[in-house]
Amino acid sequence: MSVPESVEKRIEELREQIDYHSYRYYVLDSPEISDEEFDKLYKELEQLEDQYPQTITPDSPTQRVGKRPTGQLKEVNHSSRLYSLDNTYSEAEIRVFDDRVRRILGHDRVDYYAELKIDGLSIVLLYQKGRLVLAATRGDGVTGEDVTENARAIRSIPLKLREPVDIEVRGEVFLPKSEFEKINQDRSEKGLAVFANPRNAAAGTMRQLDSREVVRRRLDAFFYQIANPGDYGLNTQAETISMLRQIGLRYEPNGRLCHSVEEVISYWKRWRDRRHDLDYAVDGIVVKVDRIDLQDELGYTSRSPRWAIAFKFPAEQAETTLNDVSFQVGRLGTITPVAELEPVQLAGTTVKRASLHNFEYIRERDIRKGDTVVIEKAGDIIPQVVSVLSEKRTGLEKSISAPSSCPICEGPVGKEKKEDVAMKCLNPGCPAKTEKRLALFASRNSMDIEGLGEKTIERLVEAGMLSNLADIYKLKKEELLALGKGIGEKTAENLITMINRSRSRPLHRIIVGLGIPGVGVKIARDLANYFGSLSVLRDATQDELESVPGIGVELAEKIYSFLNSKIVKEELDILEHELEPEEEMKTVDKTLKGQSFVITGSFETLTRKGVEELVISRGGIFSSSVSKNTDYVVAGSSPGSKLDKAKKLGIRILSEKDFLALIDGDDT
Ligand code: AMP
Ligand code: ZN
Numbered sequence: 001m002s003v004p005e006s007v008e009k010r011i012e013e014l015r016e017q018i019d020y021h022s023y024r025y026y027v028l029d030s031p032e033i034s035d036e037e038f039d040k041l042y043k044e045l046e047q048l049e050d051q052y053p054q055t056i057t058p059d060s061p062t063q064r065v066g067k068r069p070t071g072q073l074k075e076v077n078h079s080s081r082l083y084s085l086d087n088t089y090s091e092a093e094i095r096v097f098d099d100r101v102r103r104i105l106g107h108d109r110v111d112y113y114a115e116l117k118i119d120g121l122s123i124v125l126l127y128q129k130g131r132l133v134l135a136a137t138r139g140d141g142v143t144g145e146d147v148t149e150n151a152r153a154i155r156s157i158p159l160k161l162r163e164p165v166d167i168e169v170r171g172e173v174f175l176p177k178s179e180f181e182k183i184n185q186d187r188s189e190k191g192l193a194v195f196a197n198p199r200n201a202a203a204g205t206m207r208q209l210d211s212r213e214v215v216r217r218r219l220d221a222f223f224y225q226i227a228n229p230g231d232y233g234l235n236t237q238a239e240t241i242s243m244l245r246q247i248g249l250r251y252e253p254n255g256r257l258c259h260s261v262e263e264v265i266s267y268w269k270r271w272r273d274r275r276h277d278l279d280y281a282v283d284g285i286v287v288k289v290d291r292i293d294l295q296d297e298l299g300y301t302s303r304s305p306r307w308a309i310a311f312k313f314p315a316e317q318a319e320t321t322l323n324d325v326s327f328q329v330g331r332l333g334t335i336t337p338v339a340e341l342e343p344v345q346l347a348g349t350t351v352k353r354a355s356l357h358n359f360e361y362i363r364e365r366d367i368r369k370g371d372t373v374v375i376e377k378a379g380d381i382i383p384q385v386v387s388v389l390s391e392k393r394t395g396l397e398k399s400i401s402a403p404s405s406c407p408i409c410e411g412p413v414g415k416e417k418k419e420d421v422a423m424k425c426l427n428p429g430c431p432a433k434t435e436k437r438l439a440l441f442a443s444r445n446s447m448d449i450e451g452l453g454e455k456t457i458e459r460l461v462e463a464g465m466l467s468n469l470a471d472i473y474k475l476k477k478e479e480l481l482a483l484g485k486g487i488g489e490k491t492a493e494n495l496i497t498m499i500n501r502s503r504s505r506p507l508h509r510i511i512v513g514l515g516i517p518g519v520g521v522k523i524a525r526d527l528a529n530y531f532g533s534l535s536v537l538r539d540a541t542q543d544e545l546e547s548v549p550g551i552g553v554e555l556a557e558k559i560y561s562f563l564n565s566k567i568v569k570e571e572l573d574i575l576e577h578e579l580e581p582e583e584e585m586k587t588v589d590k591t592l593k594g595q596s597f598v599i600t601g602s603f604e605t606l607t608r609k610g611v612e613e614l615v616i617s618r619g620g621i622f623s624s625s626v627s628k629n630t631d632y633v634v635a636g637s638s639p640g641s642k643l644d645k646a647k648k649l650g651i652r653i654l655s656e657k658d659f660l661a662l663i664d665g666d667d668t
Helices: 005-027 035-051 091-105 148-152 177-190 198-206 211-217 237-247 261-277 292-298 359-365 431-442 454-462 469-474 477-482 489-502 507-514 521-531 534-539 542-546 553-563 566-578 608-617 641-649 656-663
Strands: 075-077 112-118 121-128 131-137 143-145 167-174 220-226 256-258 282-289 308-312 317-329 335-346 349-355 372-377 383-388 596-600 632-635 652-654
Touching: 005 035, 091 261, 091 282, 091 292, 091 308, 112 237, 112 261, 121 198, 131 148, 148 198, 148 211, 167 198, 177 198, 198 211, 220 237, 256 261, 261 282, 282 292, 335 372, 359 383, 431 454, 431 469, 431 507, 469 566, 477 489, 507 521, 507 534, 521 534, 534 566, 542 553, 553 566, 596 608, 596 641, 632 641, 632 656, 641 652, 652 656
Parallel strands: 349 383, 596 632, 632 652
Antiparallel strands: 075 143, 112 256, 112 282, 121 131, 121 167, 131 143, 167 220, 282 308, 317 335, 317 372, 335 349, 372 383
16 A cells, blocks of 8 residues: 555654754653643644554654563674773762862862763663664673663653754663652562662563563653764763753753852752652762863863762661551552551652562562661652661560561452462452442442543542542532532533443443453453343352353352351442442343354454354353364354364354354354
């Protein structure tokens, strides 16, 4: 298919606009359009490229993520050595640095450019004619690793610069604090090892072999250096930063030209106290001689430049006693141990509690009640217990064990799977999980209550207006209005209408919304078909549940104990009266009851979904793979291996026509 000229033009236009707005957003920090408008442009481009794949170029803004994981990371030799920096921690040392610089240069006064030192991972980017061709980590300074695929997945790194230059730039990839916390919380809930700090998290992410994972983690990057600055007529570090900005690279915006060491020190003090306001971790400042000719004159030692130095902020660690351990229950029911500390001053705040992440974390570090522990603000975020000073033990310390019941609902506690590290409250109705349950119930596949999204649910739960599923149907317009902020007359009214409309959703959707472990849309349909009403389902014994085709012993047991747990029972007692489910689609017809179907290939008059619905609406069961329990395989054109298997097992095979005949009841 050839590409119409108008389409080609539009694609071009969209790419330019997207690049421009990314630049406004990431580099200039002054977006002109909203995120939604941006997404719209992006989606339009995606659609056009989908339709005309021959128009896709590697630097199109849609081409950030590789389709497949790459193998190992390749080694890259750097064009020139990447140095590390000398560190200082005190005013006295920074004055020594300044004295030495001025002595070597023979100047009374030297300008310094002071920048925040981002606590991330060094990266080098190579652009040819403005196109990103290589990204590499620092490695040992001589050889690094090729991380081009992953760098492309970082949205703030342009695939194409605003000018077609050949250039090598250096900078720092980092993970915003907010993302760092999210990832750690998520990892902790999943029982994975947590990252000690944003730097490790960024490094770990950059070395991922699958760039799709990198996109999910929202890495970011700042650039601060241009290799061979003389080639671009640059005279100072300040000019370097302007050039980075001009060609479209993101830079940390708080850098400052200082005319004396005193100014450097006050810059350092200001950011030492204010660094918590930033969404990225900074562990100090970097002081650079501003003039590039002077930098060259000063040169390098074997490991670092003589013209720059890192002036670090004091480590945010403190020692205190761990008095006790309490437990928090997360939204997924994960039980997180929290250290109750002897209050201690740390980075300007009094810290009384610190995260212990999970029980594995405690075991690995052998943390005990009564221990003297070191706590740290990792990249000044939530304080965590990093280690135990075991030499201070008295022998009275007590080991920490998981609680025997949920601290919120007193339900049973355990691991969901044997290999899990995370301990969870196993009571599906645990109020700690309320918000998640409500969100599922209101979601598209379930009761489909438009306007009752996670944000709104969170507010309603916080306001005490929702604490179980039945509460949804008790909400009043006036109550919603009383919440204020963003909930006006119209919104409130719409929400009530949508809630009322959901009262008549068919039974299988209600079942989906209950969030019974192991019960998705398909099983919910089977249950609805079999039992016909919520009250009959609720009365079902374990044996009856087991006799539903497709439901085994284990699942029957789960469903039974869920429906009969105290909290769910009480909730359903009320909920049942609020709902008047409309009939399942034509469930009256039970001609195919208990018969199991598999489809393969494609059909002329029916869609695969259509076949599925016809089967289910007649009480049949749908399965994705052929087994000896399969009754029929419906085979369309170009069928797959399922057909061979069916033949081997001697299962009845139906053409589309045969199938329609069967449905119409004239089975021969
Ligand atoms: P270190 O790893 O402690 O030797 O510190 C040197 C590293 O600090 C460099 O390799 C960079 O990765 C990083 N860094 C962060 N921000 C800057 C900055 N503004 N200028 C120079 N290096 C920086
Ligand atoms: Zn619980």
